[in-house]
Amino acid sequence: MYTREQTKTIRIGNTPVGGGNPVTIESMTNTDTRNAAGTIRQIEALTEAGCEIVRVAVPDAAAAESFREIKKAAKIPVIADIHFDYRMALAAIEAGADMIRINPGNIAGENRVRQVADAAKAAGIPIRVGVNGGSLEKELFEKHGGLTAEALCESLAKHVAMLERCGFTDMLLTIKASDVPLTLAAHKILCEKYDYPLHIGITEAGTPYRGTIKSAVGIGALLAMGVGDTIRVSLTGDPVAEIRVCKEILQAMGLRRFGTNIVSCPTCGRCEVDLLEMAEKVEKFCDELGAEITVAVMGCVVNGPGEAREADFGIACGKGSGVVFRKGEIVERLPSEQLAEGLIAVIKQIR
Ligand code: SF4
Numbered sequence: 070m071y072t073r074e075q076t077k078t079i080r081i082g083n084t085p086v087g088g089g090n091p092v093t094i095e096s097m098t099n100t101d102t103r104n105a106a107g108t109i110r111q112i113e114a115l116t117e118a119g120c121e122i123v124r125v126a127v128p129d130a131a132a133a134e135s136f137r138e139i140k141k142a143a144k145i146p147v148i149a150d151i152h153f154d155y156r157m158a159l160a161a162i163e164a165g166a167d168m169i170r171i172n173p174g175n176i177a178g179e180n181r182v183r184q185v186a187d188a189a190k191a192a193g194i195p196i197r198v199g200v201n202g203g204s205l206e207k208e209l210f211e212k213h214g215g216l217t218a219e220a221l222c223e224s225l226a227k228h229v230a231m232l233e234r235c236g237f238t239d240m241l242l243t244i245k246a247s248d249v250p251l252t253l254a255a256h257k258i259l260c261e262k263y264d265y266p267l268h269i270g271i272t273e274a275g276t277p278y279r280g281t282i283k284s285a286v287g288i289g290a291l292l293a294m295g296v297g298d299t300i301r302v303s304l305t306g307d308p309v310a311e312i313r314v315c316k317e318i319l320q321a322m323g324l325r326r327f328g329t330n331i332v333s334c335p336t337c338g339r340c341e342v343d344l345l346e347m348a349e350k351v352e353k354f355c356d357e358l359g360a361e362i363t364v365a366v367m368g369c370v371v372n373g374p375g376e377a378r379e380a381d382f383g384i385a386c387g388k389g390s391g392v393v394f395r396k397g398e399i400v401e402r403l404p405s406e407q408l409a410e411g412l413i414a415v416i417k418q419i420r
Contacts, residue, residue: 073295076266079195079239081122082146082167086241087266087298092324094315095268095301096308097124097150102132102139109142111308116145118312119327122299124148124170133160140165148197155181162188168241170197173228174206179235186237195239198232200225201272202246218254221246225259240265241299245272249287256296269297280304281314285321292322329355332365332376332383340368342386347409354413364416365394366409384412 078088086093096115100108102125112123127133127149140147148168149161155176158169162185169189173182189196202216205224213220221244232240242265244255252271259267271287274280284302291297300318302311319325333348334340348366355364365383367373377383377394384393391408393400395415403411 074260076264084146093121093299095122095299096120096311102126103135105135105138108139112143114309118309120312122146124150126150127157127161133157136161137164155185158185159188162192168195170199172199173231182231183235186232186235197241198228199243221255222258241268243268247273252287253290256291260296266298268299270301270303272303274303276305285318288318326361328359330363334368336368342405344368350409382416384408
């Protein structure tokens with residue numbers, strides 16, 4: 070197993086982040102923030118799916134005004150995402166933001182950054198300092214001969230130092246790139262240098278299929294390094310789809326449990342049943358049940374009995390029939406076509 074990096078604890082609204090607290094799931098709305106009703110609806114859908122912190126872009130004064138209404142309606146902490154105009158940061162803080170995300174490098178002048186830091190401190194909220202591969206300063210790009218881990222870290226260090234000079238240390242840090250090896254290399258440098266909590270993800274990961282894989286590899290590798298206090302999976306499309314991926318990543322890493330862990334084999338030439346149909350039927354039932362159990366659906370006697378016995382519940386198929394397991398014990402032998410229903414009936418007994 071791996072040891073999580075020791076980071077400071079901050080609070081985003083009422084959610085503790087860092088310091089060994091559970092890794093939280095974040096997403097970002099993609100509605101027009103000026104459309105408060107539409108944004109509130111999307112936050113409700115995200116919350117229902119299991120999102121724990123949401124970020125909302127605040128690009129102009131109308132969006133900042135709408136943000137007030139959004140924040141009042143939201144049942145999870147809301148981060149205001151600010152670029153370029155420090156006045157939007159001040160307006161979002163005044164409107165009740167639980168955190169603001171800024172990139173001090175694109176808010177011209179330390180004096181303006183100081184005003185934002187002072188306002189955040191007075192409101193008692195943290196600032197997320199985020200550096201992104203797509204917006205690296207030109208001089209760092211040239212100095213390092215391109216987009217490198219060192220360039221990203223130098224950019225972030227500059228911004229962190231600016232806030233620290235303002236006497237502000239209630240920070241969450243982010244370095245994101247769309248390239249997985251680059252992201253990993255940057256975090257190796259980053260976690261040697263700071264003990265601020267980290268938000269992690271692979272930015273602009275892509276469309277749902279490729280983006281899911283890229284995010285799982287990148288975020289999984291970072292979590293295995295012990296790095297990461299909040300995560301976001303960035304997929305092109307409806308952000309609600311991001312939440313299930315986040316949950317599966319955290320569950321696969323053994324960091325959180327969100328309902329049932331399904332173990333099912335890929336099948337091979339030994340399998341004599343339609344295992345996909347059986348696994349999908351069992352998975353659908355378990356998703357609706359939402360119980361934190363492990364269920365195995367296995368195609369034959371080679372690995373089936375072993376996996377089914379290790380799980381809380383399981384089936385191991387054979388020639389024309391198979392067995393149902395509960396907590397390591399055989400409960401019954403059934404014809405193949407009754408196995409999925411038989412397993413579901415046994416799981417139902419836990420209610
Ligand atoms: Fe093949 Fe049996 Fe292994 Fe499934 S459990 S992959 S059917 S050997």
